[in-house]
Amino acid sequence: MKSDCEKVAAIVIKYGGNHDSLISILQDIQSEYHFLPEDALRAVASQLDLPLIQVYGVATFFKAFSLKQRGEHMVSVCLGTACHVRRAPAVLDEVKRQLGIEPGETTEDMRFSLETVNCLGACALGPILVVDGKYHGQMSPGKIKKALRKGKRNPEG
Amino acid sequence: MVELTIDGVRTIALEGTTVLEAATEMGIIIPTLCYHPALSPYGACRVCIVEVVKGNRSSLEASCTLPVEDGQVILTNSEKVRKTRELIVELLLASCPNSKTLQDMAANMGINKVRFKIKDRGCILCGLCVRYCKEQMKSGGIGFIGRGTSRRVATAFDVTPEECRNCGGCEWICPVCERACTAGNLIDGVCGGCQNLIPVETCPVCTGCSESVGPQGHKVY
Ligand code: SF4
Ligand code: FES
Numbered sequence A: 001m002k003s004d005c006e007k008v009a010a011i012v013i014k015y016g017g018n019h020d021s022l023i024s025i026l027q028d029i030q031s032e033y034h035f036l037p038e039d040a041l042r043a044v045a046s047q048l049d050l051p052l053i054q055v056y057g058v059a060t061f062f063k064a065f066s067l068k069q070r071g072e073h074m075v076s077v078c079l080g081t082a083c084h085v086r087r088a089p090a091v092l093d094e095v096k097r098q099l100g101i102e103p104g105e106t107t108e109d110m111r112f113s114l115e116t117v118n119c120l121g122a123c124a125l126g127p128i129l130v131v132d133g134k135y136h137g138q139m140s141p142g143k144i145k146k147a148l149r150k151g152k153r154n155p156e157g
Numbered sequence B: 001m002v003e004l005t006i007d008g009v010r011t012i013a014l015e016g017t018t019v020l021e022a023a024t025e026m027g028i029i030i031p032t033l034c035y036h037p038a039l040s041p042y043g044a045c046r047v048c049i050v051e052v053v054k055g056n057r058s059s060l061e062a063s064c065t066l067p068v069e070d071g072q073v074i075l076t077n078s079e080k081v082r083k084t085r086e087l088i089v090e091l092l093l094a095s096c097p098n099s100k101t102l103q104d105m106a107a108n109m110g111i112n113k114v115r116f117k118i119k120d121r122g123c124i125l126c127g128l129c130v131r132y133c134k135e136q137m138k139s140g141g142i143g144f145i146g147r148g149t150s151r152r153v154a155t156a157f158d159v160t161p162e163e164c165r166n167c168g169g170c171e172w173i174c175p176v177c178e179r180a181c182t183a184g185n186l187i188d189g190v191c192g193g194c195q196n197l198i199p200v201e202t203c204p205v206c207t208g209c210s211e212s213v214g215p216q217g218h219k220v221y
C-alpha cells in the first residue's frame, strides 16, 4: 500500500506542523493505514524538518506502531499476568491455529494481523481477546471463532 | 560562583557547570565513557559516578550530568564509588568484551573477573556517535531505534541516509570500534593481554608499552 502524500500532509497540518505532536501525527497515520508506510515517515520528517532517524526512532520505540503492513483486522491476545493464569496461552494457541499465523504476522489474504499484549488494564475480564479494538472478555478456545467472525463483519468495532 | 568540596578540598566553580568539570579543573580524574567535552552531557554509562554526601546520608550520581551546587560535598573515589564503578564496568564489559577502552579501564581499576554472563553486543549505547553526528556534523543521520534490549544504533530503514557525509566520525568516536582489543581468549571476561597479565616471559624488562597481544604475553619486536 502506498501512502497518499496529501493525506499525510493534512494530518501534519492538523497538528500545526509542531515537533511535539510527532507521536499524535504518527498515531493518526497508523489509524489511517493500519501501519506506518515508509514514504509517509519520510514525508512527515521533511514536513516537520526533523531528521528521518528521529521519526523512525519514535516509530520503532512504541509497540503501538507497526512498520510492517498489517491486515484489515487487528487481533490482540492479552498475555499479561492475570490473563496468563486464566489460560490465555490456550487462547493464543487456538487463535494461532485458526488464523494460521504467529504473533507479529499477518495472514496472506491481508485480513488479520495477530499480536500479543501485556495487560490491557481489564484483568477482571481476563483472558481477553481484542478484535479491532473491541474487547472480548472471559475468552475460552471455544468462543474464539465467534469473536473473530464479529471482527470480520464489523471492521470498525 | 558556587563553593563546593570535592574530596575534602574546597573549590569554587562557575554556576551551571557540572561536578565532573569542576573536578577536572582541580586535576581530579574521574573515569568517563559517554562524556565528551565537545558534546552535550548524556549520562548513559554511569562510569563517572561520584558520592554526594548530605549529612550522614549519601547518594551516587553521575558527575557528568550533575550541576554544581553551593555547599555540595563530593567524594570521587570512596569505597562505595569504587565498588559500584567496578560493577558498572563489569556490566559494560559483559556486553562489550572486545572494547580496548573498556578493557583498559577494567585493568586500571584492578578488575580481574567479570561476574556476569558475557553477551557481546558490540555497542554500549553510550550515544557518542549519535550525538557526534547530530551536534558536531549537524547531520542527524544515525540514531537509536527500538527500546529495551532491542535498542540499537541504526540509520532509518537501514539505508545510508542522505544526510550522511561519510565523515567517519561515528566510528572514530566509538569506544568499541575505535580500537578493538586484540586479546585472544578472555579470562573471566577480562583481557589478559596487558596490565592484567601475570608474568611476561618474553620481555626482559617491562617498559609498559601496553601492546596487548593476548593472554600469552607481550610481543617482542
Ligand atoms: S556504536 Fe559506539 S559510539 Fe555509538 S552508541 Fe554504540 S558504543 Fe557508543
Ligand atoms: S493481564 Fe490481561 S488485561 Fe491485565
Ligand code: FES
Pocket: B031, B032, B033, B034, B035, B042, B043, B044, B045, B046, B047, B048, B049, B062, B063, B064, B065
Ligand atoms: S560519563 Fe557520565 S554517565 Fe557516562
